[in-house]
Each structure stands twice: as C-alpha cells, then as structure tokens.
Amino acid sequence: MASALIAYEKKSNKNKLKFDTVKFYFNKGQNMPKKITNRFSVSYLQILDENGKVDKKLEPKIPDKDLISMYRWMVMAREFDERMLKLQRQGRIGTFGPSIGQEAAHCIPAYLMNEKDWMVGAFREAGARLIRGETMEQALHFYNGYEEGNAKPEGSNILPVSIIVGAQALHAVGIGYSLKYRKVKDAAVVTFFGDGATSEGDFHEAMNFAGVWQVPVVLICQNNQWAISLPRHKQTRSATIAQKGIAYDVPGIQVDGNDPLAMYVASKEALERAKSGGGPTLIEAVTFRMMMHTTADDPTKYRTDEEVEGWRPKDPLIRMKTYLINKNIWSDTKEEEMRAEVKKEIDEAVKNFEANPSFDSALVFDHTYGNKHYTFEEERTEFLAERAKEAENVKA
Amino acid sequence: MASALIAYEKKSNKNKLKFDTVKFYFNKGQNMPKKITNRFSVSYLQILDENGKVDKKLEPKIPDKDLISMYRWMVMAREFDERMLKLQRQGRIGTFGPSIGQEAAHCIPAYLMNEKDWMVGAFREAGARLIRGETMEQALHFYNGYEEGNAKPEGSNILPVSIIVGAQALHAVGIGYSLKYRKVKDAAVVTFFGDGATSEGDFHEAMNFAGVWQVPVVLICQNNQWAISLPRHKQTRSATIAQKGIAYDVPGIQVDGNDPLAMYVASKEALERAKSGGGPTLIEAVTFRMMMHTTADDPTKYRTDEEVEGWRPKDPLIRMKTYLINKNIWSDTKEEEMRAEVKKEIDEAVKNFEANPSFDSALVFDHTYGNKHYTFEEERTEFLAERAKEAENVKA
Amino acid sequence: MSKLNMVQAINLALQEKMKDDDGVVVLGEDVGVDEGVFRVTAGLLEKYGEERVIDTPLAESGIIGTSIGMALTGMKPVCEMQFSGFSYLIMHQLEGHASRMRQRSLGAWSVPLVVRMPYGGGIRALEHHSESRETFYAHIPGIKTVIPSSPRNARALLVSAIEDPDPVIFMEPKRSYRAFREDVPDKIERMELGKAQIVQEGNDITVISWGAMMRPVIKAIEESQKEFNASIELIDILTVSPLDEKAIIDSVMKTGRVVIVQEAPKNVSISSEIVARINDKALLYLEAPVKRVTNYDVVTPYFSRELDFIPSQGRIKRAIKETLDF
Amino acid sequence: MSKLNMVQAINLALQEKMKDDDGVVVLGEDVGVDEGVFRVTAGLLEKYGEERVIDTPLAESGIIGTSIGMALTGMKPVCEMQFSGFSYLIMHQLEGHASRMRQRSLGAWSVPLVVRMPYGGGIRALEHHSESRETFYAHIPGIKTVIPSSPRNARALLVSAIEDPDPVIFMEPKRSYRAFREDVPDKIERMELGKAQIVQEGNDITVISWGAMMRPVIKAIEESQKEFNASIELIDILTVSPLDEKAIIDSVMKTGRVVIVQEAPKNVSISSEIVARINDKALLYLEAPVKRVTNYDVVTPYFSRELDFIPSQGRIKRAIKETLDF
Numbered sequence A, B: 001m002a003s004a005l006i007a008y009e010k011k012s013n014k015n016k017l018k019f020d021t022v023k024f025y026f027n028k029g030q031n032m033p034k035k036i037t038n039r040f041s042v043s044y045l046q047i048l049d050e051n052g053k054v055d056k057k058l059e060p061k062i063p064d065k066d067l068i069s070m071y072r073w074m075v076m077a078r079e080f081d082e083r084m085l086k087l088q089r090q091g092r093i094g095t096f097g098p099s100i101g102q103e104a105a106h107c108i109p110a111y112l113m114n115e116k117d118w119m120v121g122a123f124r125e126a127g128a129r130l131i132r133g134e135t136m137e138q139a140l141h142f143y144n145g146y147e148e149g150n151a152k153p154e155g156s157n158i159l160p161v162s163i164i165v166g167a168q169a170l171h172a173v174g175i176g177y178s179l180k181y182r183k184v185k186d187a188a189v190v191t192f193f194g195d196g197a198t199s200e201g202d203f204h205e206a207m208n209f210a211g212v213w214q215v216p217v218v219l220i221c222q223n224n225q226w227a228i229s230l231p232r233h234k235q236t237r238s239a240t241i242a243q244k245g246i247a248y249d250v251p252g253i254q255v256d257g258n259d260p261l262a263m264y265v266a267s268k269e270a271l272e273r274a275k276s277g278g279g280p281t282l283i284e285a286v287t288f289r290m291m292m293h294t295t296a297d298d299p300t301k302y303r304t305d306e307e308v309e310g311w312r313p314k315d316p317l318i319r320m321k322t323y324l325i326n327k328n329i330w331s332d333t334k335e336e337e338m339r340a341e342v343k344k345e346i347d348e349a350v351k352n353f354e355a356n357p358s359f360d361s362a363l364v365f366d367h368t369y370g371n372k373h374y375t376f377e378e379e380r381t382e383f384l385a386e387r388a389k390e391a392e393n394v395k396a
Numbered sequence C, D: 001m002s003k004l005n006m007v008q009a010i011n012l013a014l015q016e017k018m019k020d021d022d023g024v025v026v027l028g029e030d031v032g033v034d035e036g037v038f039r040v041t042a043g044l045l046e047k048y049g050e051e052r053v054i055d056t057p058l059a060e061s062g063i064i065g066t067s068i069g070m071a072l073t074g075m076k077p078v079c080e081m082q083f084s085g086f087s088y089l090i091m092h093q094l095e096g097h098a099s100r101m102r103q104r105s106l107g108a109w110s111v112p113l114v115v116r117m118p119y120g121g122g123i124r125a126l127e128h129h130s131e132s133r134e135t136f137y138a139h140i141p142g143i144k145t146v147i148p149s150s151p152r153n154a155r156a157l158l159v160s161a162i163e164d165p166d167p168v169i170f171m172e173p174k175r176s177y178r179a180f181r182e183d184v185p186d187k188i189e190r191m192e193l194g195k196a197q198i199v200q201e202g203n204d205i206t207v208i209s210w211g212a213m214m215r216p217v218i219k220a221i222e223e224s225q226k227e228f229n230a231s232i233e234l235i236d237i238l239t240v241s242p243l244d245e246k247a248i249i250d251s252v253m254k255t256g257r258v259v260i261v262q263e264a265p266k267n268v269s270i271s272s273e274i275v276a277r278i279n280d281k282a283l284l285y286l287e288a289p290v291k292r293v294t295n296y297d298v299v300t301p302y303f304s305r306e307l308d309f310i311p312s313q314g315r316i317k318r319a320i321k322e323t324l325d326f
C-alpha cells in the first residue's frame, strides 16, 4: 500500500502565512475571478463489501493466521458483549454500553498495535480492550462498580475507560508528545471516540494540538450514526467526520468501519505514518451501534427497527467469515469449535468474577493521594469506625 | 455581487448519511481507485490592493458618502486608539489592547450592520464599538476599570467586551437562534474573535452549533497573525482559518482584512446570506496587529521590526485614502479638516471622561443579582460601614 | 391535586412554564425525541416542537453558551446537563459570563436561564454520574443554586427558578426521582428562592439537610425521636446559595445543637459555610459542636462502593445521638 | 543566598527542577519566547529548547489535557494558566481525570503535574484577571492546592509541588510577584505540602491567612501589636487543601481567638472550612466567634473598584481589635 491513501489533496499556501505570498488558483472558464487558494478532498475506503466482494486492487496481504486471529477476537468481543447483556439483565453487573456491530472498527486497529503502543479509549471498544490485554474479569468488575476493573495489564499500555466524552483524545495527544520527546521507537497512540465526541471542544483541541505538534497519534472516530438519541446528521452538518481533519491539516479518511480489510489497511497506514514521523491521522470508521446506547437506554424511542435491520447484512463478523470461507481457510466446523472455545473462556471469566464479588472499600483512602496526609488518615479511621457500627446495626 | 463568492465547492453526500448511499468520485487516470467522495476549496478575496489598484470586476458600487463615512470611522478608531495609548502611558487609564492596523477588518462589517443587528465582540474592535453606538467616554471608563463603560447604547444591540477568548462566539450563536425563532426580519449577529480564539473549544462548538442550527450569524476572525507572542502558524497547522468552516459545513472565505472594499463585499454578502435564511458564514480577515498585544505587552520580545514594517504599506487607512483620492472625492484639505474634527471629538470625550473620574462602589451590590436577598443587603451594610471607617482612618 | 414523583413534578413545571411563556425553551442532550435520559422532558417535544425543545449536539459549553445568548435576548432557556458530572465543562461560561453579565453592565443585560442537572449517587451508575458538587456553584456570586428534595418543592422551585431574573442552577437529586410520590397541587405553585423550609419544628436539636439526603434524614429523625425521646427541628435548605441564614440562626438559637447532613465531601462545602454562619451569628448559643455528616474527602468511588461513603440513615442517627449527648 | 522577588524565586524553582529531571517540561500560552506574561519562565526556552518549553495553542483544556497524557507516561508537566480566571476551562479535566486517575486505577496510574496560575487582584488588570477562586480546587479530592506568600516559600513549595506524586494547583499571588524581595538560599529548598507555617507565635489571638493577603495581614499585625498591646500568632496556611488542621487547632487551643483573612468571597470558601474545622475540634476553646475578613459575595468588580472589596490593612486591624475586645 502506498501511503497516499489517507490524505486530502493539498495545494495550499501552508507555511507562507503572509497573505501576500499566497499563490492564487484561478478557476478557468469562470467569469468572476474566484481566487481559489486551497483545495481539499476526502476519500472513502472500502475493500470487502457487504456481499463479500473484494476489491482486488486494494486487498491487503494478511497471513491466514492473523486473519483467523482477528476474526476470533471479533467473535470474542461479540460473545462477551452478549453475555454481559444477560448478566446485566439478571442484575449481576450494572449499566454497560455494548459495542455489538462495531467490532471491526475497534478490534482491527487494536490487533495491529504492539506492546509499546498506547490505547486511549472511550467506552465502546470492548474488543479492543481484550486484545490489548485487559481480562474479561476486569471488564466485569468495572461494570459491577469496582475500580479493580481498571488494573493495568502487564506489558500493555491501556488507559481506563474514559466516560467524559472527548476528554481522552487530549490525553492521547499528550502521550504522543511524550513518545516523540522520548524518541520511543516503533510506538504510537491510538485513541477512540464516537461521532458525538467530535462536537466537544476537547476533540477540537486534541486535533489542533496533534496537528501543531505532529505527534504519533491515530484518532479513530467510531461513527456509529448515533450519540444516544441524536442521529449523526444532527450532530454536525458536515457530510463526513473525516473532513474535520482539514481544519487542522490532519489527514483524514472515511473508512467502511464494518469492513475488516479496510480498517486493517487504514489503521496500518496510519500507525506506520505515526511511527515514521508523519504525524497524526483521523480515521472515520463508518459503522453502526446495533444495540441500545447502554442497558439504561431504550432505542425504540428514537429510531426504527428498519434502520437497524438495514445494517444487519453489513455485519463485520459475517463479512469476515465469508472472506475466510472464500479464502478456504474457514468452515462451519471450525466456526463451531471456535465459538465453543470462546464461550468456555467467557464462562470461566464469569465464574472467576463471581467468586470475587466484592472488594475492600477503605482502599479508596489509599489511592486518593499518593502520599499520606494525617487528615485523611483521620477520615479513614472515622470511616472504619462508622462502617463497624453500621455492621453492628445490621447484625443487631 | 453574486452570492457564490463565499462558498467552498461542495460535491458532498450531505444528508445521505448512510455510507452505502455515498456516490464515489473516482480520480480518473489514477491507478489506485482512490474514492474521493467530497471536494472542498477555499477562496481568497482582495479587491483593492496595497498599491491602490482596484479589481474592477469585483469593485462594489458604494455611494460616495458611505465611502467617506467608513473612512472617517476608521480614522476615528485609529486616532482614538492612539490617544488611549497616550492616556495609558500617563496612567490615566489602565491596560488596553489597541486595534491599530485592523480597522478595516472590524469597522467595515460594523458599518454595514443595522439597528436590529447584534454585535458580539471580543476585545479588539474599538472602531466597531464606536460605530455601533458606544461612546468614547464609555471606552475610557471601561479601560479605567469601571463597569459604567459597558452601558448599552440606546437602539443598539452590542454586548460588552468579552475577554475569555472564544466564549462570546457561542453567545452570538444563541442570539442568532433567538432571532430565527422570533422571526426577526432583517437582523443578524456579527461576532468577532482573533486567530488565537480559533484554538479554543468554544470556537469549535460555536461553529458546529451555527452549522447545525443554520442561524443568521457572521463569524469574523480578525487574523492578525499573532496571539500575544504566538505566531499564526504555531496556533494551528491549517493553511487558512477559512478552511476550518469545512469541518462544520459552514461557508468560509479568506479576505484581505486590510482591504476595505473586500471586507465590504464579504461582510455584505455574509449579512445578506444570514438575513435571507442562508445560515452562518466564517470570514477570515487577514490583517496585522501593528502594536503591542496590550499596553502590558512588549512585542519586541517575540517579533521583528521588519515584520511589522512589512505590513505598514498595507495599512487599510492609506489604502482607503488612496481609493477616495483616485475617485476624486477626497483631498488633503478634506483630510486635514476631518482629522481636526475627529481630534476635537476625542478631546471632548476625554474631557467628559475625566470630569467624571470615579463612581460609587456599592453599586456592585445592586447588580450582582436582579432581586434582593437579605444576606446581601447585610453585606452591603457591612461594606458601607467598613468604607466609612476606612474613610475616617484616611482623614485621621 | 395529583400524586406525582419528582420526575413528573419537574415535568409539570416545565409544561406549565412552556405553556405560559413562548420564550421558554428546553435544550440539551437527548431532551427531545428521547425525552431526557430520565424522561424528565417527556411530552415536551410533541407539544412544543423542535424549535422549543432542542436536541443539541454533544457539547456542554455549547449548550450553556448558546443559552446565554438566548437569555440575553429575553428568552428563557432551561437547559439540561445530562448529569451534573459533565457540568464542569460549563464553569467558564457560568463564572465568566452568565453570573457576571448583569453586574458587568450595571443591569443593562441579564441572563435569566436555568441549568437543570441530575446529581448525586445511589443509582448504581457509571463513573461521573454520582457526585454532589454544589460547592462549585454556590461559590460563584451572581448565580443561585437550588436543590429540591421532593416532588412538590421541585415543581414549585423550578417554576420560581424559570421566573427568576438570574441564572439558576437547579440540581435534581436523581436518587429521589422516582423514589416516592407526593401530592402536588394542580394550581401552579411557587417557592421563593433563597428560602429554607422548616419541615418540622423541635426544641432539642436542629438537623439541616437538602436534596437526596432528606430521605435518610427524615427516617433517622423519626427513629431518633422515638428512641432518644428528642424534639427535633428539621430544616430543608432548598437553596444552597444564597443561604437562608436566618432560618438556620433562629433555629440554632432555639435548640443549641445542630447536625448538618450532606452528600458532598466535607472539605470546603455547604456544610462548612453553614457552620461558619452559625459561628458568625449564634456561636454563644451552641451547646455542642455542630456535627457534620458528610461524604469523605476521597475520589468518588465506583457504584459498588459508593453507599459506604454517602451518609446513611444509621450514621445520621448516631450523629444526632452524639450531639444530643454532648 | 540571593535577594529575589517572587517571580525570580519561582523561576529559580523551575530552573532547578528542569535541570534535575529531563521529564520536567513547561507548557502554556506565551511561556516560551515571551517568557510568560509576567516573565516567570524567563530564560527557560533559551536553556531547554522548544521541546521542553512549549508555547501551546490558545486552549486551556488542551494544555491540561495533554499534560495529563504526559504525566501518565512519567513526565512532569508544569503547565501554566495565563491567569487563574481562565482555569475554569480545565475543571472537567481536573475533576474528571487528573484528580481521579490514581484512585480509578487503584494506583496503577498517577498524574503528577503542576498547574501554575497567577491569581488575585490589585494590579489594575482587566476583567477575569483578579479573582481568587481557590475554593473550586480545594473542593476536589485527589488534588492539592498550594498558595505561596513570599519568594522563599514560593520557591520551596514549587520544588515540592513538582516532586509531588499528584496533581498540584499552584496559585501565585500576582500582586506579590514583584512587591518585595527576600533572601532565598542558593541550595535547593523544599517545604512539605499540606503543612502550614507558624510565622510568629503569640498568645492572645490567632490570625490565619495565605497568599497575597499575608502582606496587609503582617502590617495590620505589626500595628495591632503596638496599638492593642496584643500577642498575636500568625499562621500562613500555604496549602489550602489538604488543610493543616492541627496547626490551626493547636493555635486556637492556645489563643481562643481567631481572625481569618482571605481575598476570596466569603460564601463556601477556605475560611468557611477553617471555621468548621475549629468547630469540629476546638469549639470549647473559643472565647469569641471566629472573625472572617473576606471579599464580599458579589461579582468581582472592575479594577477601579476592586480595592474597596479586597480586605485592607485597616479592615484586618479592626477585625483583630473587635475579636480581642469580644
């Protein structure tokens, strides 16, 4: 793949900021001398379409074992989300936001990351978290209201879930700055956010800092068409999210986010660009949130079944499976075996999770600050005394 | 003037948000099927160049009396700023930020506004404020540290100076919403901000809300190349500020902000667009801050004399004067007369201002809230008692 | 008279004021089609249309900033922060503009807007959905901060907030949204902002609280009255800023003993200010130190731990006992 | 030992820590070429280059948000808010991330950053350049808020703040930036955060203050000692959160009389918390109500009015007298 895919055409007067040095581009054949000084475009990338048809010119060469592995992760993410939905309905965990339907958009880039890369996510990248080394037990603890879910996996740089929409993109840019400053080789940052997040000021500031600093950051917008009840076209008037990169001179591309091959090519190129000093990239992964926003949400209030059904054939898992089968490296038997394996892994994780249902509350006093102040130690003592009295009352 | 000037070319899939409905535009003659889906461009407008040469095809028809009046206002702004600089050096007012060099960028749009229009400024539009009805006395009171400077002029909708960079753009969009909701005819909002302001999240949110709501707002960026010590190219990597409109589907244009005719044409078109339901426009007025950021600033720390001198020939006042002279409606005698008049007006304002050097402090208790709460009345009593004791001490 | 829960009561106030005044608009994230994530804005879009019930882009500063613009033109925006945990994004617009516009212009301009925001813990929600940070707002001169505790006062206070000439932060105890119902009169009701309510009179001790804490407080008081044979005065603060100091001072002068119960952490909070006001005006009447029952000064824990930190009925009762016994 | 003003002393601390640790970077608006609008970062760019002294785009949330990212990787960003009046733009990053990352991850992650910000009035500056809003920061668990009052303690506290494992808000009293000089030792000095300083001991009354107010306070005390023949204890709080409660309580137990002087408005402020702590731990030792000398609860007026509102030497002296006479 040439690295020209993710770029808008630039014929700009960049770095020549005094307007008198601007070179004008006249539109020939026009009466009015409309002096166009800058032209931009936004591209769209799809390789494997929803009918399983592959654009051979663009098809990446991916080893079979990686293809299968990526598929397995996507299945794992799907099955795990479905299990969590059940657990939530049974009151065994709290509110959570499933990412069903968006697996390609976040699993593929996560799969392409290495140990030195940093992942800075929002809250709808369940699969990516697993791929980057968080365990299912952790996710269960997190959604069961315990900070224990945010433990850092050995040898993996992954930040906890970030719920304040958009804020984490700035952290990613700061981490990118560190990587560049420390001259860390072969390392980049991948940050995820939704279409809704692009409306927040923090997204803007992150894009702008990323552009000015030319940091190794890949900004992936999982454009799943909805921000809770707000449809994409009410979120912003721009035709694409990708074109928002133009505001910051950050290359942007719109990708079929349900196409694992397109996500592979775009993420790989963006990661390579980042690691070779080429700066940030914005990837708009066009996908769809197949489920509710969170388990506390009722999507029938704001969208039709038809819309959801219309997206079902575009499912990234179906598409990947078809591709594997067409490549003769997959079969229904293999699928069955794999699903069974995955389910067993999940069963085990749930069992482990439930064996460990609650944790010490006083821990909070240990981790509010990194060093001790006597006033907080006093508060801890008070807390423990109150908890003891509370327990007595319960007993009594 | 056709209204096609301020627009980027759009071949977009707007309003067809499902990606499967996107129509691809293939770049012919390219090997790789790069599917360009959206194209954009940014234009630059200059009509009267720094040598006084007029682009006849673009020259607007402006009545002589308006031309002279606009010129007079720009001279007024310049002379007043220069007087304030003196007053500041003499300690007769506090810190202030001169707008010398930027007169065309803000006076011309202000001149085109009517009584129903709203002006929502930042802090570097001295001339626009005068044109919209604020008095010089007010400006002097304001920069002398008295809220009295913010009185609302009769029959003019102008908000007080807004110092929090970028914040005011959102107020403008909200006012635009009201005008639209109330179906106020022939009314729009003009908001000003600097190149630095475009980095703030609030600028982004304002642009996005303006785009989504299609409100009658003209957003004018006085790109004066500097935000205190930060040069334009370190503020953002984009070649123009105008192209930031693309992120929100808000038409943007880059204008020679020292060219009164170009500012006239662009502002007029943007105001007309706004008033006819065409929505918001972003105007990047390319200009230069000829003086210090504020009187507390020392620009020699961060920029060269040559840079400043390079901009001197582009002065909007010189250009306008040349234009008037070439049109045979102006002369050095007229200039002298006018300058004398203007100076007299300023003399008088300063005299009035200094006749009224201080105001009641307890007023603050009247205007913190619109209705009374007894606790604040008690505080006022305490305040007055303390002030009285303080006065006694001074006497003693 | 209907039996309403707090969600319905707040909705009633919105309906009433929207009907009353076509300048009242509702805006925020998911307030329209979705009718608010807690359904507080149910029925509004259908009745008043998209122009007055506005689903905004996802941008809190955008919501408040544009609301300020609307308010400056004489409209009455009632905007919503989906959760108070996202309201820190609007601090600069509140501190810098909404609260100042009146004084800055010596009364020429004003910003009559309401910011509604569900606050507080107890509903097993994700991070940032459980804080009680009224301190931030209470410390800003020029705005008022109101926290209802029941359906009836929520309705009446919201009506008054919308009619108020200044910015009002209206913090809704989400834990109480559907916790109980109360008779709410059919006729529009108002409650003066800046005024506390003496919920019940008593002579031995004063308990002061607000918002979601009123429920455990009331239960703790009921038990305490019986068990300790005490006559307890209960004050519901309702407006945390400006404080109804007089209501507090009068009560302290009578009882000499005070327990303050708040959901927020202790450090630099409303309870601190109440203690300070008592010190200023009624120190000599105190027969015991004022007892503060608050959250701890720790980072708000996730939901499985949070109830260990928020004042419980038991803790409140013990504080009453301790203060009576002092 | 050199005689430095506060600007120079803060600069010294930055120089020392940048030399010490190549993870220390300075970022903010105009901190590089311009060397800060108050010249606090003078010489840093020249010595440490653009990579470590970063002139950022004009975006406060961007500054703190990227600093959080840097801090998470083991760097030590010392970022600047040009004026504290613009720091409300970073509240969500502070409350939502900087303060929480450690607890959220049970210690796996931490955010050791410093936010420097000049605060307070008295320099005839434009709107938003004069507030004292330490309340906001002090109320957020997980961060520390430090306010030096002199060149020497500014240098020592900033060194400690940069070495601290958690986010520290470092509020610099700009009115004191160049107001006086003090001997500052050549050898690096540290002061423990969370510890107040007994500036002078005394038996009759305790005066508590911090930041820019220390100067009028010291003058008022000097006069009061002479005129009222009183022995006055003076506490410089230095860290407004976490408060050094013990220093306060010990002093109150000795003197029984307290005056607190703060530049901020009264309502829900550090002074409120100090009164509350005294109530909690030393009520019975009080011989008079604690007297709070504060700004008024009004929208901060423009500079020609501001000095009428900020506690003056005279007002402080009168408060001391009143409290002694109670």
Ligand SMILES: Cc1ncc(C[n+]2csc(CCOP(=O)(O)OP(=O)(O)O)c2C)c(N)n1
Pocket: A124, A163, A164, A165, A193, A194, A195, A196, A197, A198, A222, A224, A226, A227, A228, A289, A293, C029, C058, C060, C082, C086, C089
């Ligand atoms: C600053 C902020 N505002 C509001 C919310 C409440 N909220 C949580 S998710 C969400 C919608 C997010 O939409 P999008 O960015 O498209 O991500 P998606 O949920 O679709 O994955 C909202 C409004 C929040 N978490 N943070």
Ligand SMILES: Cc1ncc(C[n+]2csc(CCOP(=O)(O)OP(=O)(O)O)c2C)c(N)n1
Pocket: B124, B163, B164, B165, B193, B194, B195, B196, B197, B198, B222, B224, B226, B227, B228, B289, B293, D029, D058, D060, D082, D086, D089
């Ligand atoms: C939110 C905020 N941050 C910082 C400042 C301090 N400040 C005042 S003006 C200014 C530069 C503004 O640059 P620009 O927007 O280009 O306007 P100009 O001064 O050039 O007219 C800065 C940093 C401020 N007033 N508000």
Ligand SMILES: [Mg+2]
Pocket: A194, A195, A196, A222, A223, A224, A225, A226, A227, A228
């Ligand atoms: Mg979405």
Ligand SMILES: [Mg+2]
Pocket: B194, B195, B196, B222, B223, B224, B225, B226, B227, B228
């Ligand atoms: Mg500028």
